[in-house]
Amino acid sequence: MSEASTSRAKPPKATAAELTGYYRDMLLIRRFEERAGQLYGMGLIGGFCHLYIGQEAVVIGMQAAMKEGDQVITGYRDHGHMLACGMDANGVMAELTGRAGGYSRGKGGSMHMFSREKNFFGGHGIVGAQVSLGTGIAFANKYRKNGAVCVAYFGDGAANQGQVYESFNMAALWKLPVVYIVENNQYAMGTAIQRSTSETHLYKRGVSFNIPGEEVDGMDVLAVREAGKKALARARKGEGPTLLEMKTYRYRGHSMSDPAKYRTREEVDAMRSHHDPIEHVKTLLIDLGHADEDALKEIDREVRAIVVASAEFAQQSPEPDPAELMTDILVEA
Amino acid sequence: MPAMNMIQALNSAMDVMMTRDPNVLVFGEDVGYFGGVFRATEGLQKKHGLTRCFDAPIAEGGIVAAAIGMGAYGLRPVIEIQFADYIYPGYDQIVSEAARLRYRSAGDFTAPLTLRTPYGGGIFGGQTHSQSPEALFTHVAGIKTVVPSNPYDAKGLLIAAIEDDDPVIIFEPKRLYNGPFDGWHENPVSPWAKHPDSEVPEGHYTVPLGKAKVVREGNDLTVLAYGTMVHVAQAAAVHAGVDAEVIDLRTLIPIDIETVVASVKKTGRCVIVHEATRTSGFGAELSALVQEECFYHLEAPIARVTGWDTPYPHAFEWEYFPGPQRVADAMKRVMEG
Ligand SMILES: Cc1ncc(C[n+]2csc(CCOP(=O)(O)OP(=O)(O)O)c2C)c(N)n1
Ligand SMILES: [Mg+2]
Numbered sequence: 001m002s003e004a005s006t007s008r009a010k011p012p013k014a015t016a017a018e019l020t021g022y023y024r025d026m027l028l029i030r031r032f033e034e035r036a037g038q039l040y041g042m043g044l045i046g047g048f049c050h051l052y053i054g055q056e057a058v059v060i061g062m063q064a065a066m067k068e069g070d071q072v073i074t075g076y077r078d079h080g081h082m083l084a085c086g087m088d089a090n091g092v093m094a095e096l097t098g099r100a101g102g103y104s105r106g107k108g109g110s111m112h113m114f115s116r117e118k119n120f121f122g123g124h125g126i127v128g129a130q131v132s133l134g135t136g137i138a139f140a141n142k143y144r145k146n147g148a149v150c151v152a153y154f155g156d157g158a159a160n161q162g163q164v165y166e167s168f169n170m171a172a173l174w175k176l177p178v179v180y181i182v183e184n185n186q187y188a189m190g191t192a193i194q195r196s197t198s199e200t201h202l203y204k205r206g207v208s209f210n211i212p213g214e215e216v217d218g219m220d221v222l223a224v225r226e227a228g229k230k231a232l233a234r235a236r237k238g239e240g241p242t243l244l245e246m247k248t249y250r251y252r253g254h255s256m257s258d259p260a261k262y263r264t265r266e267e268v269d270a271m272r273s274h275h276d277p278i279e280h281v282k283t284l285l286i287d288l289g290h291a292d293e294d295a296l297k298e299i300d301r302e303v304r305a306i307v308v309a310s311a312e313f314a315q316q317s318p319e320p321d322p323a324e325l326m327t328d329i330l331v332e333a
Numbered sequence: 334m335p336a337m338n339m340i341q342a343l344n345s346a347m348d349v350m351m352t353r354d355p356n357v358l359v360f361g362e363d364v365g366y367f368g369g370v371f372r373a374t375e376g377l378q379k380k381h382g383l384t385r386c387f388d389a390p391i392a393e394g395g396i397v398a399a400a401i402g403m404g405a406y407g408l409r410p411v412i413e414i415q416f417a418d419y420i421y422p423g424y425d426q427i428v429s430e431a432a433r434l435r436y437r438s439a440g441d442f443t444a445p446l447t448l449r450t451p452y453g454g455g456i457f458g459g460q461t462h463s464q465s466p467e468a469l470f471t472h473v474a475g476i477k478t479v480v481p482s483n484p485y486d487a488k489g490l491l492i493a494a495i496e497d498d499d500p501v502i503i504f505e506p507k508r509l510y511n512g513p514f515d516g517w518h519e520n521p522v523s524p525w526a527k528h529p530d531s532e533v534p535e536g537h538y539t540v541p542l543g544k545a546k547v548v549r550e551g552n553d554l555t556v557l558a559y560g561t562m563v564h565v566a567q568a569a570a571v572h573a574g575v576d577a578e579v580i581d582l583r584t585l586i587p588i589d590i591e592t593v594v595a596s597v598k599k600t601g602r603c604v605i606v607h608e609a610t611r612t613s614g615f616g617a618e619l620s621a622l623v624q625e626e627c628f629y630h631l632e633a634p635i636a637r638v639t640g641w642d643t644p645y646p647h648a649f650e651w652e653y654f655p656g657p658q659r660v661a662d663a664m665k666r667v668m669e670g
Pocket of ligand 1: 077127155157188254362391415419461
């Protein structure tokens with residue numbers, strides 16, 4: 001089983017309600033990120049802020065495949081993952097603005113948010129670390145026999161960190177219920193994958209650990225969901241980890257301060273106009289007669305209202321009390 | 334002489350050394366094609382070729398280790414760790430290998446690598462883009478630790494580091510890259526071009542490792558500072574109206590103890606400032622040294638102004654950052670003591 005495989009079987013089926021849900025959830029992420037970008041431009045968000053625009057189908061497809069109780073852990077490009085987990089847009093936006101109403105009460109910022117309730121284990125700024133942390137979460141699942149699977153997301157750049165492979169070995173050795181998702185958006189900051197990576201088919205990276213890998217069209221929410229279902233089922237059966245390489249693309253710069261001069265306008269435009277994950281579902285909905293333009297506009301209005309409210313909340317929420325600076329360092333007596 | 338900001342000065346140092354010495358090469362994350370996230374390596378790949386300035390995968394352990402091996406066999410690698418906050422995956426290689434190769438081979442092999450890394454706060458970077466981890470390195474025997482505070486020194490120290498036969502870590506105060514930020518964060522920062530230390534020769538020169546510099550003479554008290562805090566300390570002296578002598582340490586290890594002792598013996602008072610967390614920070618070492626060497630000259634307890642013992646927060650940038658007000662308050666306290 002060690003040879004990794006690429007599969008693109010016949011298009012999977014989805015109900016009208018499912019497709020509509022994916023459309024709405026992806027749109028929420030996109031509109032949220034657009035708004036975050038605006039607030040950043042207005043100086044209301046400081047520091048580092050990495051937008052997920054373009055990659056929405058990955059988290060929404062995976063979320064559709066997951067079960068209640070499964071955990072998510074990711075890197076710093078985390079707003080979409082949090083919204084997909086059902087975390088509150090207000091709390092996410094208010095963390096970006098560093099307010100008391102933010103998920104980490106202003107201590108974490110864009111890259112560091114968590115929700116025990118939604119099984120979201122962060123938001124981590126150190127590239128690659130979350131892969132190993134997720135492996136530990138998966139160990140705890142197995143130990144506690146809770147039937148849950150941890151989904152650990154990371155980037156194509158993160159795939160070169162040594163600790164990723166330390167963890168792959170452990171996960172396969174101990175048959176841990178974890179699904180590794182590499183979101184290959186083809187760039188790590190200003191460096192295109194072929195400048196930093198000897199084997200750019202990242203789904204092969206688990207081969208020597210006997211971790212099966214699959215390349216997935218990460219711009220197609222249904223392809224993601226199908227691959228996710230298989231990998232999750234395998235993990236739940238006790239067969240160990242799977243590595244899914246999601247081929248995707250980020251439309252914006254690496255972070256808000258990156259003008260992305262290392263790639264061409266045409267490259268970005270080609271992705272946007274021919275592979276956009278949201279347009280893809282929109283076309284499906286209309287072609288299959290599941291929705292008309294009016295219904296979609298209504299969804300857009302609903303999503304915009306959530307995002308506008310979150311931006312409002314993020315500006316109204318008070319600055320955290322300076323005493324917060326000194327708390328949560330060690331357990332408080 | 335051209336006016337350079339700190340980035341241009343660092344770039345010039347690498348360019349000069351790559352031109353002079355074919356064994357000098359430069360690599361790290363995003364440094365090649367892209368020219369570095371802070372642009373410090375801009376143009377070097379174009380000028381010196383792909384084999385001498387190139388991109389590395391995101392793998393700090395591997396980057397440091399490769400540089401050690403290169404250095405052991407005669408090359409002079411200059412590596413960039415994109416932010417000091419990302420140095421920890423390479424820490425084992427720095428501590429266990431680079432710092433000890435000379436000792437355990439009885440001088441047969443050395444690791445003459447130069448590691449450049451931006452450090453420090455004031456940029457709203459939160460806990461993964463703001464840290465000042467210098468004390469984790471000054472604590473380790475076998476590495477030199479350098480912190481420049483202006484373009485002239487940055488270039489001269491970097492060249493000296495590249496020519497040095499031991500591993501040298503240069504912590505570059507990223508808040509100073511574009512101008513001498515003095516901690517009054519609500520004021521605009523004037524560009525380096527208006528500062529005398531932006532006059533940087535285009536060619537080769539060195540600023541010797543292990544030599545501090547008195548950047549402001551005074552008689553009331555001595556301030557020991559490095560990096561961004563050199564500028565903060567000078568602003569604080571003005572604000573407090575204290576005739577402070579400010580010493581820019583420039584190199585932490587080996588420390589220029591003569592310059593420190595001479596000043597403290599003259600003033601009888603000492604304030605130590607750094608951005609890093611307080612406990613076991615480099616200020617603790619400085620305080621111990623001053624106490625050991627100058628005890629009978631001291632007229633007041635030594636004061637430390639530092640970052641708080643917390644992770645670097647996302648909100649509270651200026652509550653955390655030891656700005657000129659906090660330094661001025663300490664100066665006044667020490668004058669009363
Ligand atoms: C250990 C470590 N090294 C370097 C960085 C700086 N850094 C942050 S993101 C990034 C690029 C990561 O790219 P990728 O994994 O492809 O994720 P993407 O940004 O494309 O989502 C780098 C080099 C870091 N945060 N942590
Ligand atoms: Mg990437």
